[in-house]
Amino acid sequence: MISSAILDQRMEHFRARCAELGLAYTHQRMIIYRALASSDSHPTPEGIFEQVRREIPSISLGTVYKNIHTFTEAGLLREVNLLHDSLRLDANLGNHHHFVCVRCKAVTDIPEKDVAPLRLKHPLPDGFVLHRAAAELLGVCASCAASEPDLQTGSS
Amino acid sequence: MISSAILDQRMEHFRARCAELGLAYTHQRMIIYRALASSDSHPTPEGIFEQVRREIPSISLGTVYKNIHTFTEAGLLREVNLLHDSLRLDANLGNHHHFVCVRCKAVTDIPEKDVAPLRLKHPLPDGFVLHRAAAELLGVCASCAASEPDLQTGSS
DNA sequence: TGACAAAGGAGAATGATTCTCCTGTAATAG
DNA sequence: CTATTACAGGAGAATCATTCTCCTTTGTCA
Ligand SMILES: [Mn+2]
Ligand SMILES: [Mn+2]
Ligand SMILES: [Zn+2]
Ligand SMILES: [Zn+2]
Numbered sequence: 326m327i328s329s330a331i332l333d334q335r336m337e338h339f340r341a342r343c344a345e346l347g348l349a350y351t352h353q354r355m356i357i358y359r360a361l362a363s364s365d366s367h368p369t370p371e372g373i374f375e376q377v378r379r380e381i382p383s384i385s386l387g388t389v390y391k392n393i394h395t396f397t398e399a400g401l402l403r404e405v406n407l408l409h410d411s412l413r414l415d416a417n418l419g420n421h422h423h424f425v426c427v428r429c430k431a432v433t434d435i436p437e438k439d440v441a442p443l444r445l446k447h448p449l450p451d452g453f454v455l456h457r458a459a460a461e462l463l464g465v466c467a468s469c470a471a472s473e474p475d476l477q478t479g480s481s
Numbered sequence: 482m483i484s485s486a487i488l489d490q491r492m493e494h495f496r497a498r499c500a501e502l503g504l505a506y507t508h509q510r511m512i513i514y515r516a517l518a519s520s521d522s523h524p525t526p527e528g529i530f531e532q533v534r535r536e537i538p539s540i541s542l543g544t545v546y547k548n549i550h551t552f553t554e555a556g557l558l559r560e561v562n563l564l565h566d567s568l569r570l571d572a573n574l575g576n577h578h579h580f581v582c583v584r585c586k587a588v589t590d591i592p593e594k595d596v597a598p599l600r601l602k603h604p605l606p607d608g609f610v611l612h613r614a615a616a617e618l619l620g621v622c623a624s625c626a627a628s629e630p631d632l633q634t635g636s637s
Numbered sequence: 638t639g640a641c642a643a644a645g646g647a648g649a650a651t652g653a654t655t656c657t658c659c660t661g662t663a664a665t666a667g
Numbered sequence: 668c669t670a671t672t673a674c675a676g677g678a679g680a681a682t683c684a685t686t687c688t689c690c691t692t693t694g695t696c697a
Binding site: 503505506507525526527542543546547566 | 653654655656662663664
Binding site: 365402408411412418423436442452454456458461 | 517522525527559568572579599605607609611613626
């Protein structure tokens with residue numbers, strides 16, 4: 326759960342961004358975004374659907390999915406897992422990092438030594454056990470950047 | 482594509498691990514693992530299926546999936562995307578890191594300042610444009626660790 | 638208030654993945 | 668080198684998340 330101050334700030338940003346983009350400010354959208362914005366557990370669409378249903382029993386799962394896409398495109402939401410559409414496999418068992426192209430979803434290995442060592446400066450929450458750590462670099466790969474010059478600025 | 486020396490080493494490891502675990506060393510398994518081990522593009526099950534099919538036209542997609550699971554459990558393969566089973570959303574738009582529990586797939590936010598800054602010590606491959614970087618920490622969350630004491634060693 | 642484009646609801650369709658069921662074959666003992 | 672048998676593979680059905688289609692409803696704006 327998120328503090329009420331942060332939630333208010335997020336809801337205000339949501340309202341402003343809807344106006345900015347000409348998105349209709351519907352009851353469903355407000356409730357869906359509030360469910361998302363008040364969670365810090367990285368929920369699934371199903372989870373959001375279940376929660377929203379308590380307030381709007383007639384809401385359809387399709388509406389939840391459609392708005393998740395709308396919000397993501399509007400920059401109001403991020404997908405935790407860019408690669409969730411299909412399993413991606415790696416037979417390289419050594420430590421290394423990954424660069425993921427936000428455009429074509431290509432995954433490129435980055436040698437471990439090319440990134441400053443990942444060091445925890447504060448301990449993990451109590452009871453957590455760390456197995457492995459790697460950097461996930463997001464951006465645009467060479468071939469996508471070549472075909473879309475305006476992506477080269479790094480401004481999402 | 483991977484160098485032939487590394488491929489040989491991986492195939493030898495594969496053979497040894499199969500013997501170790503009592504896994505039958507079938508032609509299909511060998512061809513499937515070779516397809517995986519000779520790729521550095523983080524292929525999908527479909528992609529592996531297409532490639533294996535050239536050598537074993539009668540192979541079934543189910544066999545590819547089954548062996549991918551077998552190999553993953555054997556530690557011969559890793560999933561790039563632990564969270565690919567369902568979309569996971571994040572309304573926290575600030576920079577932060579993620580801890581993913583390998584057991585229950587819970588995603589926990591780690592404040593940006595709790596990890597040493599992610600710095601590239603060598604430039605990305607030519608033409609690549611970086612948008613964002615974050616650490617992905619893998620391990621076992623507090624509640625999973627509490628319920629399975631033997632997971633606390635960190636030895637995968 | 639009225640017109641219209643955008644948004645929502647219901648359920649079918651799709652696509653990736655898993656499962657079931659039967660057949661074939663690698664492993665191993667004789 | 669066979670026979671036995673448990674494990675592995677093939678085919679296709681089933682499942683589950685996600686997307687799409689089609690029609691109805693509702694914000695938005697004049
Ligand atoms: Mn890799
Ligand atoms: Mn997060
Ligand atoms: Zn790309
Ligand atoms: Zn857990």
